[in-house]
Amino acid sequence: xxxxxxxxxxxxxxxxxxxxxxxxxxxxxxxxxxxxxxxxxxxxxxxxxxxxxxxxxxxxxxxxxxxxxxxxxxxxxxxxxxxxxxxxxxxxxxxxxxxxxxxxxxxxxxxxxxxxxxxxxxxxxxxxxxxxxxxxxxxxxxxxxxxxxxxxxxxxxxxxxxxxxxxxxxxxxxxxxxxxxxxxxxxxxxxxxxxxxxxxxxxxxxxxxxxxxxxxxxxxxxxxxxxxxxxxxxxxxxxxxxxxxxxxxxxxxxxxxxxxxxxxxxxxxxxxxxxxxxxxxxxxxxxxxxxxxxxxxxxxxxxxxxxxxxxxxxxxxxxxxxxxxxxxxxxxxxxxxxxxxxxxxxxxxxxxxxxxxxxxxxxxxxxxxxxxxxxxxxxxxxxxxxxxxxxxxxxxxxxxxxxxxxxxxxxxxxxxxxxxxxxxxxxxxxxxxxxxxxxxxxxxxxxxxxxxxxxxxxxxxxxxxxxxxxxxxxxxxxxxxxxxxxxxxxxxxxxxxxxxxxxxxxxxxxxxxxxxxxxxxxxxxxxxxxxxxxxxxxx
Amino acid sequence: xxxxxxxxxxxxxxxxxxxxxxxxxxxxxxxxxxxxxxxxxxxxxxxxxxxxxxxxxxxxxxxxxxxxxxxxxxxxxxxxxxxxxxxxxxxxxxxxxxxxxxxxxxxxxxxxxxxxxxxxxxxxxxxxxxxxxxxxxxxxxxxxxxxxxxxxxxxxxxxxxxxxxxxxxxxxxxxxxxxxxxxxxxxxxxxxxxxxxxxxxxxxxxxxxxxxxxxxxxxxxxxxxxxxxxxxxxxxxxxxxxxxxxxxxxxxxxxxxxxxxxxxxxxxxxxxxxxxxxxxxxxxxxxxxxxxxxxxxxxxxxxxxxxxxxxxxxxxxxxxxxxxxxxxxxxxxxxxxxx
Numbered sequence: 001x002x003x004x005x006x007x008x009x010x011x012x013x014x015x016x017x018x019x020x021x022x023x024x025x026x027x028x029x030x031x032x033x034x035x036x037x038x039x040x041x042x043x044x045x046x047x048x049x050x051x052x053x054x055x056x057x058x059x060x061x062x063x064x065x066x067x068x069x070x071x072x073x074x075x076x077x078x079x080x081x082x083x084x085x086x087x088x089x090x091x092x093x094x095x096x097x098x099x100x101x102x103x104x105x106x107x108x109x110x111x112x113x114x115x116x117x118x119x120x121x122x123x124x125x126x127x128x129x130x131x132x133x134x135x136x137x138x139x140x141x142x143x144x145x146x147x148x149x150x151x152x153x154x155x156x157x158x159x160x161x162x163x164x165x166x167x168x169x170x171x172x173x174x175x176x177x178x179x180x181x182x183x184x185x186x187x188x189x190x191x192x193x194x195x196x197x198x199x200x201x202x203x204x205x206x207x208x209x210x211x212x213x214x215x216x217x218x219x220x221x222x223x224x225x226x227x228x229x230x231x232x233x234x235x236x237x238x239x240x241x242x243x244x245x246x247x248x249x250x251x252x253x254x255x256x257x258x259x260x261x262x263x264x265x266x267x268x269x270x271x272x273x274x275x276x277x278x279x280x281x282x283x284x285x286x287x288x289x290x291x292x293x294x295x296x297x298x299x300x301x302x303x304x305x306x307x308x309x310x311x312x313x314x315x316x317x318x319x320x321x322x323x324x325x326x327x328x329x330x331x332x333x334x335x336x337x338x339x340x341x342x343x344x345x346x347x348x349x350x351x352x353x354x355x356x357x358x359x360x361x362x363x364x365x366x367x368x369x370x371x372x373x374x375x376x377x378x379x380x381x382x383x384x385x386x387x388x389x390x391x392x393x394x395x396x397x398x399x400x401x402x403x404x405x406x407x408x409x410x411x412x413x414x415x416x417x418x419x420x421x422x423x424x425x426x427x428x429x430x431x432x433x434x435x436x437x438x439x440x441x442x443x444x445x446x447x448x449x450x451x452x453x454x455x456x457x458x459x460x461x462x463x464x465x466x467x468x469x470x471x472x473x474x475x476x477x478x479x480x481x482x483x484x485x486x487x488x489x490x491x492x493x494x495x496x497x498x499x500x501x502x503x504x505x506x507x508x509x510x511x512x513x514x515x516x517x518x519x520x521x522x523x524x525x526x527x528x529x530x531x532x533x534x535x536x537x538x539x
Numbered sequence: 540x541x542x543x544x545x546x547x548x549x550x551x552x553x554x555x556x557x558x559x560x561x562x563x564x565x566x567x568x569x570x571x572x573x574x575x576x577x578x579x580x581x582x583x584x585x586x587x588x589x590x591x592x593x594x595x596x597x598x599x600x601x602x603x604x605x606x607x608x609x610x611x612x613x614x615x616x617x618x619x620x621x622x623x624x625x626x627x628x629x630x631x632x633x634x635x636x637x638x639x640x641x642x643x644x645x646x647x648x649x650x651x652x653x654x655x656x657x658x659x660x661x662x663x664x665x666x667x668x669x670x671x672x673x674x675x676x677x678x679x680x681x682x683x684x685x686x687x688x689x690x691x692x693x694x695x696x697x698x699x700x701x702x703x704x705x706x707x708x709x710x711x712x713x714x715x716x717x718x719x720x721x722x723x724x725x726x727x728x729x730x731x732x733x734x735x736x737x738x739x740x741x742x743x744x745x746x747x748x749x750x751x752x753x754x755x756x757x758x759x760x761x762x763x764x765x766x767x768x769x770x771x772x773x774x775x776x777x778x779x780x781x782x783x784x785x786x787x788x789x790x791x792x793x794x795x796x797x798x799x800x801x802x803x804x805x806x807x808x809x810x811x812x813x814x815x816x817x818x819x820x821x822x823x824x825x826x827x828x829x830x831x832x833x834x835x836x837x838x839x840x841x842x843x844x845x846x847x848x849x850x851x852x853x854x855x856x857x858x859x860x861x862x863x864x865x866x867x868x869x870x871x872x873x874x875x876x877x878x
Contacts, residue, residue: 077617088610099600
């Protein structure tokens, strides 16, 4: 296998495994702030025991998040050295800022949160909780800034480094000048310069304006979308554990309060996510039309573009196996995509007239012409699929995310309904039990949706590592061989299988143990009571 | 001073911060198997318990700063040292897992297993860091595009192994002194006894390494000639601080002894920096291909922006890191929240 595929595989594996954990700590951090705040305000010992319990969970998840996060900081260098050289002037900064402003804050005050119960007062402990939650959110901000720059690069120009000697004469970087003294100059390249593989090492992206690079066109959309996803996951983890306790009839008072908190935050966040999802998708339509077309499996450019609900999109290939187009087999809602892209919900008839570009016209002829000046029109059309992402993957992962997202809205709103009508606590009723079991497994759904969303974003960006600027293919480390990457993939797989298994075991153990200062199992519907508590069995 | 030199120093500060702080975590791992009792081992673990996570952040931030300020160096070093670096990452992950999982079950075999993992991961982590630093002093084969031309075994030379052993001995001594601060009673007396081995071991290796560097590395001799007052001054301070540790431990001034050993790490890193400056990755046998603070760096606007970011951020980090260490000062007491 090629080093590009292996490096992509390793990055996908390590980032996907890592990203199981930070969303939980980001969401849970927010909820811990709430619990600790209530503990300070009300002095209710239930909040104290709740905070103790969730802090323990937070600590475990944070530790695995850090352990699996360290490789991420270095993989741009190990596996993507050409990329690192090309973007380092811009891309390195958010990573460094993340370290200075987020990781130190988070890990430093986590020490107080975890081990400071008896060392600092409750107010200081609350402050530490706030700072940990803040640090978790900061880290999300800076990593999304970095990633969004890959999606919609801004605030930069391309420049070529040259050697200049005292006479003002300039030479390429690879020129051997003997003992002549020289300075390195970076000459700006014209806008729209097409990076060639032979340029790598000498040509790089150079920052013009950090504000524009940081707040690039997609940063805010994607940041909001990701942070809300994290809140949903954190809240559902709280709801899940609480539902489990209710089902088992344990820690009922704690379980009720924390279920309300988890369900409330999850419902509010899921609703917000619908709005954020719409804004994000509209942004993708405007700025990365290939990605949107791949998400919807849209081949033809058209008005009244339909939105897919479920289905299969496959490649259409000619007799030599070359990709020529798409074969779609999808259940679609007519015109809905056009309406969503236009944002014209008040006048759907007008919105439906919006033209959505399909992959048959993407990327545009002029874009391809610059890259292939000698090609005929027919050759250009044949080259076009080389600039498409993997539509079958993007389509499925996008629709998986959407389906789960919509399901989570319905699930959490239904839960709020049960709560407000008081039925949520009737945990002897069969349908309530079914619903609580659904809640128990809901964090897995939310995690799958989040991962699917990231696959959509990252696979949908292909074949580019920096959208329309640098191809993923040209971005790897030239000195690293496929055997080395294969070995490190095996190493990471072994480690992550071990970490995953241990995490699940320990997590369930902590949940089984429950919060400290346990209440008695009173008030349990009789048929679910442990035998030892039933009348006549007292000893 | 130009921005490139400032960033050379700043990246050095971050990596020195890592060596001083995570140094005693790694050293604790190297020492833990020498105590057999579970409570004693727990005291070792909980001595670093609240801080090891934050200490590791210095490495991560150092990596980020290197990426931002010297992207070419970041790319060359980490792709060139690929196998060594993957092993270091694995070691750091295993260490985290060992600390986190050890205390979750009381079984003796379970705990013994994680203690071994902790020790092996810490020792190999310390050695790999030493090998990397040794290679940066010795020089690595770079081509004109600054790409590393070698493999894992290129990195293993007698000299780099000597540096690795010196680093391990330094961390073991550093942890020994840190643990003296964190323990009391019989365990503290045992630890005081260990200093009779850990300190001399480091002193011997320290002397050997310095001699080997000056004798075998012409590049370092050149640096020595052009910057003799600076390097000489740091070296004298370094030797004075390091040998003073012996005296401080004899007088049971453990706090000062630990600070001296931190100073020993700081001066060692300063010597390292002064020896390689203005190079970051010294190319050998073709010095012309070296990556230095100019050809490895980001542009001036980028360095300036990041300088402002660092000058605001780093003092804040130092302030609250110091206060967190202050909160957890004193002897280890084991509670429900301990590892």
